[in-house]
Amino acid sequence: MPTQGAEAFYEFLRTQRAVRRLRPDPIPDEVLARILDATRHAPSGGNRQGWRMVLVTEPTKKARLGELYTPSWEAYRAQYGNIDGLSHEDAARMVRVLDSGSYMAAHMHEYPLVAVVCFNPKHLAVTDAGQDRVSVVGGGSIYPAVQNFMLACRVEGLGCVLTTLLCEHEQEVKALLSIPEDWYTAAAIPVGYPVGKGYGPVSRLPVDKLFFENVWENPV
Amino acid sequence: MPTQGAEAFYEFLRTQRAVRRLRPDPIPDEVLARILDATRHAPSGGNRQGWRMVLVTEPTKKARLGELYTPSWEAYRAQYGNIDGLSHEDAARMVRVLDSGSYMAAHMHEYPLVAVVCFNPKHLAVTDAGQDRVSVVGGGSIYPAVQNFMLACRVEGLGCVLTTLLCEHEQEVKALLSIPEDWYTAAAIPVGYPVGKGYGPVSRLPVDKLFFENVWENPV
Numbered sequence: 316m317p318t319q320g321a322e323a324f325y326e327f328l329r330t331q332r333a334v335r336r337l338r339p340d341p342i343p344d345e346v347l348a349r350i351l352d353a354t355r356h357a358p359s360g361g362n363r364q365g366w367r368m369v370l371v372t373e374p375t376k377k378a379r380l381g382e383l384y385t386p387s388w389e390a391y392r393a394q395y396g397n398i399d400g401l402s403h404e405d406a407a408r409m410v411r412v413l414d415s416g417s418y419m420a421a422h423m424h425e426y427p428l429v430a431v432v433c434f435n436p437k438h439l440a441v442t443d444a445g446q447d448r449v450s451v452v453g454g455g456s457i458y459p460a461v462q463n464f465m466l467a468c469r470v471e472g473l474g475c476v477l478t479t480l481l482c483e484h485e486q487e488v489k490a491l492l493s494i495p496e497d498w499y500t501a502a503a504i505p506v507g508y509p510v511g512k513g514y515g516p517v518s519r520l521p522v523d524k525l526f527f528e529n530v531w532e533n534p535v
Numbered sequence: 536m537p538t539q540g541a542e543a544f545y546e547f548l549r550t551q552r553a554v555r556r557l558r559p560d561p562i563p564d565e566v567l568a569r570i571l572d573a574t575r576h577a578p579s580g581g582n583r584q585g586w587r588m589v590l591v592t593e594p595t596k597k598a599r600l601g602e603l604y605t606p607s608w609e610a611y612r613a614q615y616g617n618i619d620g621l622s623h624e625d626a627a628r629m630v631r632v633l634d635s636g637s638y639m640a641a642h643m644h645e646y647p648l649v650a651v652v653c654f655n656p657k658h659l660a661v662t663d664a665g666q667d668r669v670s671v672v673g674g675g676s677i678y679p680a681v682q683n684f685m686l687a688c689r690v691e692g693l694g695c696v697l698t699t700l701l702c703e704h705e706q707e708v709k710a711l712l713s714i715p716e717d718w719y720t721a722a723a724i725p726v727g728y729p730v731g732k733g734y735g736p737v738s739r740l741p742v743d744k745l746f747f748e749n750v751w752e753n754p755v
Contacts, residue, residue, distance in 0.1 A: 320543020321569075321690050327544060328573045328683055349541075351742045351755065353548045357682070358697060361615065364740050373749045391660075395581065436669045440611075443702040443721075444669060449656045451721050452699045454674015455681070459697070462577070462679040463548055466686075470541050477578060477679070479672045482663040493751040501663075501671050520584050522571045529593045531713040535571065 327470050330514040334474025335415040337507030339425045346471050347428075353467040357460035365438025366457045366501070368464075369492045371429040379491055380431075380481065380503065381423030387480040388420040408518075419476070423505060431481070432461055432502040433494055457501050464504065474509040477502055547690055550734040554694025555635040557727030559645045566691050567648075573687040577680035585658025586677045586721070588684075589712045591649040599711055600651075600701065600723065601643030607700040608640040628738075639696070643725060651701070652681055652722040653714055677721050684724065694729040697722055 347370075359365065371377055396413050398406040423429060439453040461477060468475045481488055481503045488500055523534035567590075579585065591597055616633045618626040643649060659673040681697060688695040701708055701723045708720055743754035 318543075318690055318692065320540050320547070323538075323540020324544050324547060324690050325569060325573055325687075327540070328687070329576050331576065331578065333578060347755075348742075349545060351746050353545055355739050355742055355745050356549050356551065356737060358551060358553060358685070360697075360699065362738070364745065367745055367747065367751075369747045369749065369751060370755060371749055376749060387662075434671060439669070439671075440699070441669050442607075442699045443705070443719075446702070446705060446719070448719055449659070449661050449664065449673050450670050451654060451659075451673040451677055451719075452702055453669050453671040455678050455697060455699055455722055457671055458675050458678035459682040459685075461675070462682040465578070465679075467545075467548070470538055470544050472538065477580075477675060479580065479660070479662045479675055482666070482672055485663070485666060492749070495751060498751075499663075499666070499668055499671075502675055517576060518582070519575050522568075522575055525575050525584070525587055526571050527587065527589045529589070529591055529596060529712070531587075531589060531715060531718075535567075535590060 327466060330516065331466060331469045332514060332517045333476040334509050334513045335419040335476050336510035337426050337474050337505060338510055339427060340508050341427045342473065342506065350464060350467040350471060354460050354464040357463045359456035359459070360440045363438040363456065365435045366460050367433045367498065369431045369433065369494065371431060371492065372427065374424060376491055377426065377429055378424035380429055381420060383484040383487055384423060384481055385420045387483050388416055391480060392416065419505060426505045426507045428506040430464065430504040430506060431488060431492060431500060432457065432504065433498045434501050435498050437497065461502055461504070468506055469514055472508065472513070473506055474513045475504050475506040477504055547686060550736065551686060551689045552734060552737045553696040554729050554733045555639040555696050556730035557646050557694050557725060558730055559647060560728050561647045562693065562726065570684060570687040570691060574680050574684040577683045579676035579679070580660045583658040583676065585655045586680050587653045587718065589651045589653065589714065591651060591712065592647065594644060596711055597646065597649055598644035600649055601640060603704040603707055604643060604701055605640045607703050608636055611700060612636065639725060646725045646727045648726040650684065650724040650726060651708060651712060651720060652677065652724065653718045654721050655718050657717065674721070681722055681724070688726055689734055692728065692733065693726055694733045695724050695726040697724055
């Protein structure tokens, strides 16, 4: 491990997990300043930086975001929360995750910060727009910044989670935050100090299921 | 700065820039192993991990990727490479970036690694699919892993750059790498040790142009 700080860096990435049980305690200005500076350095296509973040701290606005989020969350839980056929362990894990999602919906107004991520399609080179499948490439100029933001939160001991259900209520969110006509929403990230331990080991697929060498299903 | 390693972490993020002039020297296995492990820990919607990477090292396959990339790059350069009306400094910077892009197109076959990022829409919850604008949310489950990959490259002293022009040749790339019908391409990331210094300061918008508090254009 040649580079100084590399070991800590890898440990930060290995322990970045979704944290939804957050305390209302405020985020100190100097902590937030470091997170925003890390975020702004993220790469984007043609360095166009076609993303912005609205940092929502005002209680009535956070409450409104929670109101909009709740029905989408309940529908998501009803659709994806089926634990039939899962092992006891997997079912227990699923219920824990779902309960933390319900906790978030109920407590969003108490979190110190909800960052609403915006983008402008005019600043994105969407090279897969002509394909006969869902387009994702625009996200390549948005979510690297989002990941920098979340990693910096983790480094600062702040919990956070990437949520996209509020995109189902884009017009209401745009009205609430005065987001202009030609800007849209890509994510919302609730942030706060964890109620519990917060970060720790995560469950992910092993390398040989995710990475292939030269041809598909030829594991690295 | 409370956490150990935080200072180095922020320095890594601040100096992550696109590096397109890369040497053919191979990437040691233990270096690649650390990068892949960092990548696999990235978050994704519902922890579904609907992404894969094909690590292309075979010379004929890299050469074919370069062949496919070149006409798209030339078209991009012709469309976006206009330096009329730019200041002397901005024009010089633009020409440097464009020349490094042309270098990449001409040398892709010599780079030790081109990582082709794939995704399966069935594993993505695309909450903005119903909106009357380009969809980006699927990328929220792909590009955090891409950013982990690129940051880990930077930590290891490897240059790399996120490219999406090969998505214009998705069918050819899928055939070349035996990518199944229901998986698609989101990016290609050439990787190698830099010819020059590689990393360093980047030019980005200041915090008050990117982050607003509670309402749009109310700078943090």
